[in-house]
Amino acid sequence: xxxxxxxxxxxxxxxxxxxxxxxxxxxxxxxxxxxxxxxxxxxxxxxxxxxxxxxxxxxxxxxxxxxxxxxxxxxxxxxxxxxxxxxxxxxxxx
Numbered sequence: 001x002x003x004x005x006x007x008x009x010x011x012x013x014x015x016x017x018x019x020x021x022x023x024x025x026x027x028x029x030x031x032x033x034x035x036x037x038x039x040x041x042x043x044x045x046x047x048x049x050x051x052x053x054x055x056x057x058x059x060x061x062x063x064x065x066x067x068x069x070x071x072x073x074x075x076x077x078x079x080x081x082x083x084x085x086x087x088x089x090x091x092x093x094x
Contacts, residue, residue, distance in 0.1 A: 014039075 016024070021035075028038035059067070077085075 024035050024039060028035045031038060033041070
């Protein structure tokens with residue numbers, strides 16, 4: 001007999017007003033799930049959306065072309081950049 005191991009689970013609790021509780025119960029019932037299942041699934045989906053939104057940089061085609069052009073033809077280092085490299089090399093050992 002195979003034994004399936006599950007990931008360890010932790011508990012998250014929240015104190016909510018009666019109005020919020022009733023709304024969550026109604027939504028869960030409409031989807032045929034428990035309040036706990038509804039809250040966890042909804043929170044998880046929103047968390048994924050937030051992480052994706054904050055992790056992805058969206059550019060217009062014009063901006064993307066500008067970046068690609070700069071990668072293909074980088075400008076020569078200016079004095080500030082050269083000074084920063086000198087400072088970095090002076091403080092970091094390779």
